Amino acid sequence: MSERSPAPGGLALVETLVNTVDLETGADSLDTEEGRARLGLTEGEVPAARELRESLRATLLAHAGHRPHRAVTPLGELLAAVPLVVTVDPADGSAALAPARGGSLAARVAAAVAEALVAGTWSRFKACAAPDCHWAYYDRSPAGRGRWCSMQVCGARAKMRRYRAKES
16 A cells, blocks of 8 residues: 555565555455565464464554554564574674574564664654555655555545544
């Protein structure tokens, strides 16, 4: 739904995962072979990917100051079981956390979250305040107080609802 540019670094993967479902229509790209291929998933991995997606969405809603959309397994619990390793580039000595043993989706997400923590971008990664949207977006506003994935769609709808409520 968003016209925003993708989230920085590894958060683009997380954004792709969270935005695999359109809450307004119910369409879920994880139901399609192409949608699963974008994330490197098999059909058998979809239930775990959906659980991870909804835990991420709840966390992103919290970043935006909103309550979770439903009860979910806490993200920390899902990522605690994921093995990561420290890698060091021999050419320049730079270090990073990377997925261990093949790189499951959860491990790739954990590495992206760790990267975002170090970069200081994790807290600006949010979910849209609109209850029929909750699309993931990276808040690039100067004050970091963005509320909607799209001011033209979700923001305009919210403002129109507020205006109509005042008129009634």
